[in-house]
Amino acid sequence: MREAHAELGGAIQAIQEIPGFETFLAPVRFADVAATADHPLVYLVPSERSGLALVVRGDEIVDVPLPGLTDRRVHEWAERHRENFPASRSVWSRHLAGLTNWLWDAMAGPLLGALPAGSRITFIPAGHTGLLPLHAARTADASRPSGHRYLIDEVTPGYTPNARALAAARVVAAETVPRRLLAVTDPEAALAARLPHSRWEGQAAAAAFPVSKILVGADATIDAVRAELREADAVHFGCHGVADSEPLQSAVRLAGGASLRLADVLPLRLRLRLAVLSACDTFVPGRALPDEVINLPTGLLQAGVAGVVASMWAIDDHATALLMIEFYRRWDPARDPAVALAEAQRWLRDATPAGVEEHWAAALDAGERWLPEKVAEALLNGVFTAGDSGSRPWSEPALWAAFTFTGA
Numbered sequence: 001m002r003e004a005h006a007e008l009g010g011a012i013q014a015i016q017e018i019p020g021f022e023t024f025l026a027p028v029r030f031a032d033v034a035a036t037a038d039h040p041l042v043y044l045v046p047s048e049r050s051g052l053a054l055v056v057r058g059d060e061i062v063d064v065p066l067p068g069l070t071d072r073r074v075h076e077w078a079e080r081h082r083e084n085f086p087a088s089r090s091v092w093s094r095h096l097a098g099l100t101n102w103l104w105d106a107m108a109g110p111l112l113g114a115l116p117a118g119s120r121i122t123f124i125p126a127g128h129t130g131l132l133p134l135h136a137a138r139t140a141d142a143s144r145p146s147g148h149r150y151l152i153d154e155v156t157p158g159y160t161p162n163a164r165a166l167a168a169a170r171v172v173a174a175e176t177v178p179r180r181l182l183a184v185t186d187p188e189a190a191l192a193a194r195l196p197h198s199r200w201e202g203q204a205a206a207a208a209f210p211v212s213k214i215l216v217g218a219d220a221t222i223d224a225v226r227a228e229l230r231e232a233d234a235v236h237f238g239c240h241g242v243a244d245s246e247p248l249q250s251a252v253r254l255a256g257g258a259s260l261r262l263a264d265v266l267p268l269r270l271r272l273r274l275a276v277l278s279a280c281d282t283f284v285p286g287r288a289l290p291d292e293v294i295n296l297p298t299g300l301l302q303a304g305v306a307g308v309v310a311s312m313w314a315i316d317d318h319a320t321a322l323l324m325i326e327f328y329r330r331w332d333p334a335r336d337p338a339v340a341l342a343e344a345q346r347w348l349r350d351a352t353p354a355g356v357e358e359h360w361a362a363a364l365d366a367g368e369r370w371l372p373e374k375v376a377e378a379l380l381n382g383v384f385t386a387g388d389s390g391s392r393p394w395s396e397p398a399l400w401a402a403f404t405f406t407g408a
Contacts, residue, residue, distance in 0.1 A: 005154055023164065037171060039120045041163060044107065044129045046074045051106070055114045056163075062114045068106030069129070070263040077102060078128040089398065092313070096136070098398045100150075102386040103137035108151045108358040120156045120336065130159075133312055135342075136401035145350040146395040152345060158405045161298040169408035173306035178273040179235040179331050181209040185238035187220035187255040196384075197317045198238030200326040200375045201278060205236040207369050208328040222258040226268065232275040236324075241277060241296070241311070250296045252277065263300040270304035274337055277310040278324055297406035307337050307407035318382040319399045322356070323348050325379075348400045356390040 016022055043054040044066075051069025055062040077099055084095040089367060115121060121135055135157040141149035151157060160166040185202035186195050199216060213228050217219075220239070240253045247265075250261035277296065297308035308402035309327070326347050331340035357380065363371040387393030394400055 039122065040115055041166075042111065042115075042121050042123050044069070044123060044125045044134070045201060046071050046127060046129060048072075050349060052092050053107070053111050053114070055111075063184060064111055064114045066107055066110055068247070069103075069366060071127075073102075074107065074128050074132070078131045080136050083329065086276055093396050094396045096133075096401070100133065100136045100138045100397055100401075103132060103134060104139045104151070106280075107134065108137035108154075109139065112151075115155055117154065118156075120338065122158045122160050124160055124162060125187050133397070133401055133404075134159075135404065136397045138397075145392060150349075152342045156336075156339050156342045159297075159405070160406060161301070165298065165301050166408060169306045170299050173273060173408045174274060174305060176233055176271055176273040180211040180232050181206055181213070181234045181236060182225070182228045182232040183212060183214045183236040183238070184220045184225055184254070185214065185216050185236075185250075187215070187217060187350060188253060188257075195238060195240070195317050197321040197379065198278065200378050201321040202236060202238050203372050204321075204325040204370065204375050205276070207233065207358070207372055208331070216254050220255045222256075222260055222264075225254060225260060225262070229265075229268060229270060229272075232272060232274055234276075236276045236278065238278045238324075250299070262296055263301075265300065266303045267319050268303065270300075271304040273307065273333070274299055274331075275305045275308045276324070276327075278320055279309065297404070305407065307405060309341055309403055309405055310338065311402040312404060313402050315400075316384070316399055316404045318379065319348065319394055321379055322351075322383070322394070323377065323400060325371065341405050345400045345403065348394045350392060352390050352392055353383045353387055357385050 039057075041056040043056070045052045045054070046069045048071050051074075053064040053066055055064060080095060084092060095283050112240035124131075125134065135152050137149075138148040140147065144153075152264065158167070158350075162209040179222070183202035183205050185198040202214055204215055213232070215224055217226065237252045242249075242251045242253060242259060248263040249261055251261040251264075276299075295310075297310045300308050309330075322343055326344040327340055331337055331342050360371055360376050360380065364373060364376060
């Protein structure tokens with residue numbers, strides 16, 4: 001054991017001597033965390049009798065007791081979350097309603113008093129709390145269009161596995177100007193699992209960048225995607241995702257039945273400002289570790305991506321296209337992607353079909369670049385089949401809350 005320990009220590013030291021890996025497996029000091037906390041970091045820790053939130057802002061730490069966030073309750077809701085998916089839309093919506101109401105009582109309600117109104121926060125969830133949609137915690141509020149007040153109405157939340165990963169992501173974000181986009185859309189067009197609306201969101205994403213490369217359908221082979229990733233500053237995947245209990249096997253599916261796994265991405269040494277995984281189950285983490293969940297977004301941070309937009313569950317193809325169009329309208333290199341995502345989610349949640357039509361008509365009349373005419377033509381019919389002109393057909397969390405932002 002002593003020999004093995006010495007060998008491990010030597011390997012770690014050798015890795016730490018490589019430029020960029022100086023802190024590899026080094027003990028985390030509070031100074032590292034404090035230096036990262038230019039906005040509140042919120043550590044969520046369930047325990048046997050009462051949970052706890054630690055809100056870190058610079059050198060200041062505020063502890064917030066969370067009596068309802070016990071190990072037992074978190075585990076119960078995490079299991080329900082797993083067992084109820086996949087399910088019919090009505091069953092899944094009922095489950096999310098119960099879960100998000102509980103998250104408000106157990107976490108968001110007590111926590112908000114310790115946070116500046118309107119602040120940007122980053123969650124660092126421990127254990128099975130990382131499986132839950134913390135950003136969608138809600139409470140009844142008849143004054144709101146949706147009938148509920150959500151956590152994202154009060155703060156702008158993001159996620160990170162730890163403070164050190166967030167600090168590294170900020171370095172990449174500061175050094176990378178997103179000019180060239182790779183968009184991969186509907187690669188399984190020849191199969192039953194196609195996502196036809198993803199083509200239109202890919203075109204809207206491309207309109208936000210000076211240079212873009214779009215791989216559609218059969219062109220989205222694993223070799224083509226790997227080659228283009230090396231040249232890109234940002235990537236948009238409009239395709240199906242696969243969450244695996246072994247995190248390195250989590251993947252997005254490409255043409256010909258191939259999968260681009262996290263294990264395939266790590267050796268590429270990427271330098272991307274943003275990766276948007278407009279795909280099912282791309283946030284869902286492995287659950288092998290007791291104190292830190294690992295998923296595709298956190299793995300991509302390790303691979304050299306500054307920020308990742310990903311989904312926690314299967315999502316409606318048309319609603320996702322609406323959300324992504326609005327996200328790319330609101331995001332530019334000078335803005336925090338988490339802010340643009342939260343704004344787009346609030347917009348979709350509260351939107352009416354008539355409001356979307358007016359919003360898009362004004363953009364087309366003004367010749368706004370963010371909404372290509374073909375995109376509007378292809379998607380507008382689905383806007384009105386979603387509900388009556390004055391209804392709010394996308395107000396349920398199932399349709400807007402799946403997406404999260406991880407990183408910087």
